[in-house]
Amino acid sequence: MEFVTSTYTFLWRTDIETAIGEIAKAGFRRVEVLAAPPHVDAGEWQAAADRIGGACRRTGMSVHSVAPSGVDVNLASPDSTMREWSVRYFATIGRLAADVGARWLIIHPGRRHPLRPAPDSAYQRWVTDGVRRILDEISDLGIGVLFENTPTGILDTGDEIAQLIERVDSNVLRICYDVANGHLVEDVHAGLTAAGRHLGLVHLSDTTKASWAHDPIGAGELDFERLAKTVSGIGYGGEFVLETLHDGDVAAGFAADLDTLRQAGWRSNS
Numbered sequence: 001m002e003f004v005t006s007t008y009t010f011l012w013r014t015d016i017e018t019a020i021g022e023i024a025k026a027g028f029r030r031v032e033v034l035a036a037p038p039h040v041d042a043g044e045w046q047a048a049a050d051r052i053g054g055a056c057r058r059t060g061m062s063v064h065s066v067a068p069s070g071v072d073v074n075l076a077s078p079d080s081t082m083r084e085w086s087v088r089y090f091a092t093i094g095r096l097a098a099d100v101g102a103r104w105l106i107i108h109p110g111r112r113h114p115l116r117p118a119p120d121s122a123y124q125r126w127v128t129d130g131v132r133r134i135l136d137e138i139s140d141l142g143i144g145v146l147f148e149n150t151p152t153g154i155l156d157t158g159d160e161i162a163q164l165i166e167r168v169d170s171n172v173l174r175i176c177y178d179v180a181n182g183h184l185v186e187d188v189h190a191g192l193t194a195a196g197r198h199l200g201l202v203h204l205s206d207t208t209k210a211s212w213a214h215d216p217i218g219a220g221e222l223d224f225e226r227l228a229k230t231v232s233g234i235g236y237g238g239e240f241v242l243e244t245l246h247d248g249d250v251a252a253g254f255a256a257d258l259d260t261l262r263q264a265g266w267r268s269n270s
Helices: 016-025 042-059 080-099 120-137 158-168 179-183 188-198 224-233 250-263
Strands: 003-006 030-035 062-068 104-107 144-148 173-178 199-204 240-242
Touching: 003 062, 003 250, 016 030, 016 042, 016 250, 030 042, 030 080, 042 062, 042 080, 062 080, 080 104, 080 120, 104 199, 120 144, 120 158, 144 158, 144 199, 158 173, 158 188, 173 179, 173 188, 179 188, 179 199, 188 199, 188 224, 224 250, 240 250
Parallel strands: 003 030, 003 240, 030 062, 062 104, 104 144, 144 173, 173 199, 199 240
Antiparallel strands: none
16 A cells, blocks of 8 residues: 655646656655646657656656546547547557556546536447547557546446446456545545445545535545545555645645545555
8 A cells, every 4th residue: 555646736837857856855656647738748748758757767756657637538528529539649648658657547538518418328338438449549558547537427426437347347447536526426435335346546635515626635525534444444455646736835735645644544655
């Protein structure tokens, strides 16, 4: 069990090399790269991979996982050209993930039209097909794929994603459960329990139901003491990613996150 830290909080503040260096100085050994501009442009993914790889070699860090930007991609779009572009985008970031030695590529479903949505059956069909095509596209890269819950109205609960995993039936596809995202749509303890044996990663940050956020641990409504017991109860022994956003001294913010988690009963070897 280990805490990994995301580069998310460094977007629009530093370049990706500085972000990885700051995370190393904060005492972490592995990093999750949020592959979003300005750190990563998919059209220049090889150059970004070279920068990430160089920063890791200089600092002794390694990349655990790569999470593509969620702003533009939409596997659930009613437009087939948008779905096609989204598959290609995820596959491109998968190549970056493999190039930097990551274990996981993280994907997500996209979003539902808020006013005139398609039927649920159509969304599920489009997303399931997209996931299968992504797996085919990166099958030779030697990386796993994590499907993350996002509060966008499509496959956003632990149970729904577990059913997706079982439909696709791939030994490289698992669940990334984000507790802040889950809190917006379900009881996170039920969501984690439903993810169960399919769980491959847990994202940690805090939020309220009234305002979706990825705030520091303890700043929102989540009960991290109870969450520690839930995670332990389902037998999960993998990594946890701190995906908290901090202003000011980021290293101090991460340290405070870890201190709050440990006081709440979270234990790791990091």
